[in-house]
Amino acid sequence: MSAPSSRRWGDAPGPVLADALTEASVLVVPVGAVEHHGPHLPLATDAIMAAQIAARIVDAAVAAGHDAWLLPTLAVTKSDEHAWALGTLWLSADTFSRVLTDLGRSIAATPARTVLFYNGHGGNIAPLTVALRELRRQFGLRTFLDGVQVPAGPTERGFRIHGGHGETSLLMHLRPDLVDEAAFAPAVPEAIAGFERIGFAGRPVQFGWCSDDFGTGGVIGDPTTATAAIGEALAAQLVADGVATIDEIVRWPIGPRTV
Numbered sequence: 001m002s003a004p005s006s007r008r009w010g011d012a013p014g015p016v017l018a019d020a021l022t023e024a025s026v027l028v029v030p031v032g033a034v035e036h037h038g039p040h041l042p043l044a045t046d047a048i049m050a051a052q053i054a055a056r057i058v059d060a061a062v063a064a065g066h067d068a069w070l071l072p073t074l075a076v077t078k079s080d081e082h083a084w085a086l087g088t089l090w091l092s093a094d095t096f097s098r099v100l101t102d103l104g105r106s107i108a109a110t111p112a113r114t115v116l117f118y119n120g121h122g123g124n125i126a127p128l129t130v131a132l133r134e135l136r137r138q139f140g141l142r143t144f145l146d147g148v149q150v151p152a153g154p155t156e157r158g159f160r161i162h163g164g165h166g167e168t169s170l171l172m173h174l175r176p177d178l179v180d181e182a183a184f185a186p187a188v189p190e191a192i193a194g195f196e197r198i199g200f201a202g203r204p205v206q207f208g209w210c211s212d213d214f215g216t217g218g219v220i221g222d223p224t225t226a227t228a229a230i231g232e233a234l235a236a237q238l239v240a241d242g243v244a245t246i247d248e249i250v251r252w253p254i255g256p257r258t259v
Contacts, residue, residue: 117146
């Protein structure tokens with residue numbers, strides 16, 4: 001059987017893929033979202049970030065000698081915090097969990113035993129974290145979660161949640177044709193900026209929220225400081241971090257489980 005010419009899962013014929021995969025293969029699954037990102041960014045922002053950065057990570061990891069593969073992107077996921085906004089496509093937590101379980105079942109039918117979810121949407125973190133254990137318990141897979149992390153901009157008061165400095169910079173680098181710079185406007189939720197314990201991820205006390213709770217039009221951040229150069233540097237760092245993650249995954253001493 002000939003060697004695969006691509007590390008994109010969907011590009012390979014089934015017999016070629018079956019011959020190429022081994023227990024050492026690392027399968028990278030981009031997980032994004034299709035949801036409101038204000039007037040300046042496309043609905044597919046999170047899916048674009050996850051898919052393009054994950055693809056670069058796989059290419060760099062293969063160049064470094066790793067047996068990495070890029071699976072198709074899961075684009076419609078758990079985005080119900082943006083359900084109020086036209087264009088958002090979302091799955092319930094139960095449906096998304098079932099999708100992840102079914103995907104794990106499909107992967108477990110191959111020789112590969114290691115899955116890295118590469119996530120581009122904060123609302124997916126909780127169900128993906130649950131799925132890591134479920135896929136290990138049910139199918140014996142080695143499961144990991146990494147993803148896009150963006151810094152807060154200089155005017156964002158620590159907020160880096162949605163449609164602001166980091167995400168906008170990345171999109172200006174990855175898909176500048178989809179960014180409307182004329183629509184940039186700051187949208188920092190000042191009313192909650194002074195709270196030390198209650199806040200978004202990283203604060204000790206979490207809270208339930210929808211993206212239209214803050215009077216910011218669903219954007220939580222400030223895109224006005226974003227640039228393509230910042231996005232290019234951020235993308236390079238994310239790729240380096242992703243390859244470092246795969247470096248550690250291949251050395252991880254806990255192997256697959258027998259189920």
